[in-house]
Ligand SMILES: Cc1cc2nc3c(=O)[nH]c(=O)nc-3n(C[C@H](O)[C@H](O)[C@H](O)COP(=O)(O)OP(=O)(O)OC[C@H]3O[C@@H](n4cnc5c(N)ncnc54)[C@H](O)[C@@H]3O)c2cc1C
Ligand code: SF4
């Protein structure tokens with residue numbers, strides 16, 4: 001039995017106190033106990049014990065879980081909900097037969113997203129379609145609602161999907177004081193190349209040699225999250241091998257889901273004596289870019305920017321990696337920033353990996369909720385540390401007629417921090 | 426209810442609240458089978474989730490026509506089985522009524538729907554320098570409706586009073602669907618204090634859909650002390666002495682050795698693991714008087730054997746300390762799969778005695794008991810740890826819990842400080858009330874709910890239970 005499945009069998013030390021309930025985005029929207037963490041844990045226990053049938057209804061409610069792990073952050077009993085739901089998903093995928101349409105959709109996502117070649121082609125196609133004005137179709141009634149909804153996630157012409165081929169080694173601007181590894185990733189290198197470029201620029205200008213091992217593509221987070229354990233572990237193994245050989249101080253990611261998954265490599269390979277040690281070594285070095293930069297003594301903003309800024313917590317940064325204060329402090333350090341607290345900053349925007357593609361209805365409601373809170377801040381820019389959140393929140397903001405920019409933390413920092421650093425060095 | 430009646434009822438309810446507002450699938454109903462009190466379980470036949478007072482009124486009217494009993498549910502964090510459906514096939518969940526309707530900083534009031542989470546009120550009021558005082562440890566999850574029903578308290582209600590002192594008015598939908606407004610925007614209207622009897626009525630008068638809450642300015646300054654003791658006995662003696670000395674701290678909370686371990690595992694605050702007990706004392710008010718009061722608390726603690734006294738250095742440390750205290754119950758999952766929290770009260774000067782008795786009872790029944798409680802109020806929370814899969818242990822928990830409550834009553838105290846009677850303590854009511862008392866209370870209830878359809882089988886023992894105190898009617902689902 002896999003370790004996650006074992007967690008599921010054990011179903012944790014939940015004492016049914018309910019303290020986690022109001023931190024759960026699906027409970028906030030639906031108000032039904034079975035769509036709360038406590039309800040889902042009870043459902044998992046019943047499935048385990050066979051007192052509730054594994055059928056479309058029970059699977060439906062497990063599917064509705066975002067996997068955002070806000071409940072885990074709240075739970076005082078230390079219930080490891082993330083492990084429970086991953087175990088439950090494996091249980092479901094191995095025993096429950098979904099409709100052919102669901103099978104096709106999920107199979108496609110689990111195969112296509114982790115594959116940089118497919119994603120690069122997709123990004124290229126989208127870039128062309130964007131130029132041809134395809135986005136505008138989202139506003140017309142020519143297409144069915146579901147297709148129009150997906151079109152909303154396409155990027156805007158001024159920030160197109162762009163792929164990037166990062167060099168294996170980028171030398172620092174001055175003397176090398178640190179050496180770091182950076183995960184090229186699947187979706188990041190295929191669609192968010194600009195953010196990668198900003199990340200490398202920030203790092204090199206602050207004395208870091210940046211190494212991007214070509215073997216490290218997809219880290220396995222998406223398939224692992226969706227219960228496709230075999231595929232996930234194969235990808236994880238490759239990533240571990242790629243980084244373990246590098247002599248680096250830290251292994252950095254700029255996509256929240258990847259960092260969260262990579263920190264768990266040790267647990268994933270707990271029962272694989274051959275991989276365990278390497279997996280634990282790599283996992284111990286994983287840092288989010290903002291977290292790492294925050295720890296650099298020489299990191300100081302170079303120029304002032306005159307904008308009102310709010311920050312949204314990506315779930316897998318806050319709940320999956322415990323990164324909360326660092327990006328905020330980096331941003332607040334920039335001269336000229338007017339900081340505005342975002343209400344419900346820690347409530348998931350509904351993007352959640354591939355959730356917005358598999359559960360568009362509830363994802364849309366959470367996105368709209370997030371957008372309402374963002375609009376209420378009156379900010380010029382919303383900063384966040386995860387590409388999925390950016391697409392999701394931006395689409396929802398545009399739908400509400402707002403022009404607030406949504407920017408990755410690395411891109412925003414690169415604007416404010418690198419100019420000055422250049423001047424100094 | 427028969428299958429036919431249930432499906433007819435589902436149709437009617439859907440007409441009122443929409444298809445997605447009615448839960449009737451057995452899998453989806455199964456998770457409504459208990460609240461935070463897990464010793465007894467029973468799932469409803471239908472759950473309905475209205476969004477407004479009008480919808481609640483329409484639902485209750487329909488149920489009145491059909492003569493169907495129902496039970497209100499907030500977020501189900503109750504610890505006495507208050508929202509356990511017993512002879513009530515329909516559950517009315519207020520969790521979709523979760524909007525803050527009006528925030529009026531000038532008049533220090535908030536009008537909220539009853540499904541609003543307690544801590545949201547203070548969060549919304551904070552930018553205006555205000556907060557909603559009653560702060561049950563479950564405040565991040567429990568609803569205002571549940572707080573009103575249970576007249577909930579919290580660490581800071583020692584000085585400022587419990588829920589009833591902070592609710593100006595409620596909108597109550599009576600069991601026949603009539604909407605009444607009790608209390609109002611101002612304090613102390615003319616006439617009988619119907620609001621007063623409604624707060625704490627444990628959901629037996631009807632459904633509270635809205636509440637007008639009082640907001641208070643955030644305290645100017647505060648000082649939080651942590652006193653370490655070798656034993657619960659020393660800590661309890663210090664509490665009695667503080668109260669007797671005429672100091673009124675904003676909060677006075679005790680954690681015993683077992684709880685310190687769980688909390689340290691969970692939050693790594695830095696509590697001394699070897700300590701027998703720690704006492705958290707918070708003083709608030711004008712900066713000027715704070716130092717003096719803190720000095721006095723320190724003196725009393727030292728005189729009663731405190732081995733160490735720490736003062737929270739800043740807001741961050743203070744918040745961390747409160748987080749530990751408020752999430753202490755929750756952290757117990759680290760020690761055992763199930764817990765049963767008792768809620769007895771004794772006069773503060775009897776604290777040392779009752780704590781000694783609790784420890785002895787734990788020993789006699791071979792149970793692990795942790796204590797984390799509102800010491801200043803004499804409101805003890807012995808938490809009995811068990812595993813529901815162990816039938817014998819579960820039975821010992823029930824018996825030991827009852828014995829603890831009997832001891833509280835014997836020492837001049839009561840059965841519940843804030844969690845309510847619910848189903849848990851029904852059979853113990855004759856310990857503190859005569860048959861006449863009970864009849865009188867039932868007559869009051871009948872004014873609101875003459876048909877006995879709103880949350881039936883709670884609070885009042887059945888006829889035979891009035892003669893002798895018996896063991897629970899239903900055993901835990903094991
Ligand atoms: C970890 C933990 C710590 C706790 N700490 C405290 C504490 O410090 N102080 C304290 O007082 N309590 C505490 N409690 C108990 C509990 O949180 C409170 O009793 C709370 O007020 C219950 O609110 P709820 O919304 O969960 O209500 P529920 O559990 O859903 O219901 C409680 C009762 O209220 C009735 N009810 C609910 N909503 C309405 C409504 N709108 N109209 C009419 N009746 C209604 C129900 O029928 C039921 O009888 C704690 C519980 C837990 C699990
Ligand atoms: S997951 Fe944690 S917080 Fe939620 S009900 Fe279980 S023990 Fe309580």
Ligand code: SF4
Nearest residue numbers: 024065066068069071
């Ligand atoms: S992971 Fe997120 S959506 Fe799932 S139960 Fe926890 S809080 Fe709710």
